[in-house]
Amino acid sequence: MKQLITFLFIGLISYSVNAQAKIKFKTETIDYGTVEKGSNGVRIFEFTNTGNEPLIISKVSSSCGCTIPKKPKEPILPGKTGEIEVKYDTNRVTPIRKTITVISNADTPTVALKIKGEVIDPSKINILEKKTKTVMQQ
Incomplete structure (x- = not known):
């Protein structure tokens, strides 16, 4: 009887170790490319x-206040898909290089997602192009 209890205890522990949520992103980097201001x-x-267990995303945070991530509110069941929405403030004319950290109950509890690209102001680019063309024509 003692051996049976020991065997069941070991079986439960090994099952709980194997039963795990796993998160697999379609991509871990999103390239905005060149986008216009606003x-x-x-x-x-x-x-x-x-x-084979529900995935619970407990926290999603950004490396700065210019990027606002939104996590799923409900657990993601095994085999199902979910989304993390990221909103970058495109009123900032600058290159984009930001990290979004995802914390969950997955076998890899912390995942770093990245966004990259560049925000340009078309009105300023056109002025520079006009000056360059005028100088070259003279």
């Missing part, structure tokens, strides 16, 4: 729970 800064990171 354009839509929303992008979506898609992921799938490839594990």
Whole structure:
């Protein structure tokens, strides 16, 4: 009887170790490319729970206040997909190099997602192009 209890205890422990949520992102980097100032800064990171337990995203944070991530409110069941929405403030004319940290109950509890690109102000670029063309024509 003692051996049976020991065997069941070991079996439960090994089952709980193997039962795990797993997060698999379609991509871990989104390239905005070159976008104009004030354009839509929303992008979506898609992921799938490839594990055999519900995936719970407990926290999603950004490396700065110019990037606002939104996490799923409900657990993601095994085999199902979810989204993390990221909104970058495109009123800032600058290169984009930001990290979004995702914390969950997955086998890899912390994942670093990245966004990159560049925000340009077309009105300033056109002025520079006009000056360059005028100088070259003289």
